[in-house]
Amino acid sequence: MSAVGVVDRAGWAELVRNTGGRTLTPSVVLFTGPDQVLVGATARNSAVLQPDDCVQFIKREMGNPHYSFIDSHQVEHRPEQVSAYLLRALADGAAEALGEPVQDVVITVPAYFDDTRRKATADAARIAGLNLLRLVNEPTAAAISYGVQHGDAGTVLVYDLGGGTFDVTLMKVSGDSCEVIATDGDRNLGGFDFDNALMRYVAERVAELGGDEDLLEDPYLTAEVRERCELAKTDLSQARRTVVRVGSGRSAHAVEITREQFEEMIEPYLHRTEVLVEGLLEDAGWSWDQVDRVLPVGGSTRIPAVRALLEKLSGKKPDLRVHPDEAVCLGAAQLAAQVAAAAGSGEAPGKELAVRDVTSQSMGIVVTADDDAAQLLNDVVIARNTAIPAMVERTYRTVAEDQDAVSVQLTEGEGEVLERVNILTEQPVDLPSGLPAGAPLRLRMSYDTDGLVHAELFDETNDRRLGEIELERPLNLDSGRVEEMRAAMQRMTVG
Structure with a gap:
């Protein structure tokens, strides 16, 4: 969703x-023609008839x-484009309202x-x-909303389990600030997996019948x-049992599912969230005794087994x-008002919170091992859960006399093993002539409030x-392709 x-003018988010006429829009896109898309409930309701x-x-x-998503007209759509259709529809709907x-x-x-x-x-x-x-982390936004609405000071653990992703964030919330201590998660864990488990069970039972x-x-x-299983979930x-009815072959089949059966299906996924929370x-370096409140966020936290898990882990009822x-x-609306006011040198309406987030991933650079120049290692420069914005400097050294260039590879991930991290970019940097072996080169790496990385290199000699x-971010679109897609968006009818 x-x-x-x-x-509003009084400072309250709405x-x-x-x-x-609804406040929640299904995050579903339906391609109805080469230059036309539908977004939201209409798209979701048409999924059964037009799955392709x-x-x-x-x-x-x-x-x-x-x-890439390729529709029935053989038009290719990158994830950035699909997300853009959603954003455009949301913005247009808000503009109308x-x-x-x-x-x-x-x-x-x-x-x-x-x-x-x-x-x-x-x-x-x-x-x-x-x-x-600005980009803002979803658990942080939820904590901002909590802080503005209730103002309770203390340490809050936000357990954010939505349709597609899971995050857990530990933070301190007071009347005028929201400070993230640590965050972790799994971008491929959520209600979508619960639906898939139900679907597999229903398919097996239909075959047996x-x-x-x-x-x-x-x-x-x-x-x-999928539609029937989402409703069953x-x-x-609310109920202890439900029935999923599916037409298959020449017959209609009714598959009964109890809450206990469903909880058994999703237990491995809930266990994964438990491991992440405890980790x-x-x-x-915190214990449950130091956590004042547990805040469940995301539609999947309505599932009774999720709330029971949180109570079991924390020893307290979820807030x-x-x-x-x-x-x-x-919470994002509250932050938007603050950011917009700061950009315009104005004053944000209502209550303001000082927001301090942390890095969700470690950032580093590829270096040679001290005892073996042929061995490459990852050296973490900005560690995960460092408060942002952050700036760290680290000095490295050339390996040869009159070395004329270095290859700078920036990384994202944990530990020294290079195969376990992502290479964000690889760029040659020319060096001035005449540098001795072991000449110091200083790397300045920063991590901004949007969670994006910047780096500079200095010759200390x-x-x-x-x-x-x-x-250059080889996994992302280049600026030219983004502009092409932006121009193409102007020709699309999004509704």
């Missing part, structure tokens, strides 16, 4: 209703250069999104013709089963005072700047 929020033209859960594919154009935006992202996925999200905003003021054995190989039947948050606290589907958007390391 997606939503748009604004802050959700903006879409053209259908319908795409959802695109957030999981952001920054994936190997993924507010009676004025929407241009400046703050966009939320999973806390565990890396540099590539954040850059892809920023590119999507540009393709949509929007001016991105004499229906098609390859039920999920038919895209139309798959779309129908919702039912099981976060251990890495941060349900914020809306699981709305808290992130309301001659006290001069050698230049900025351009992050």
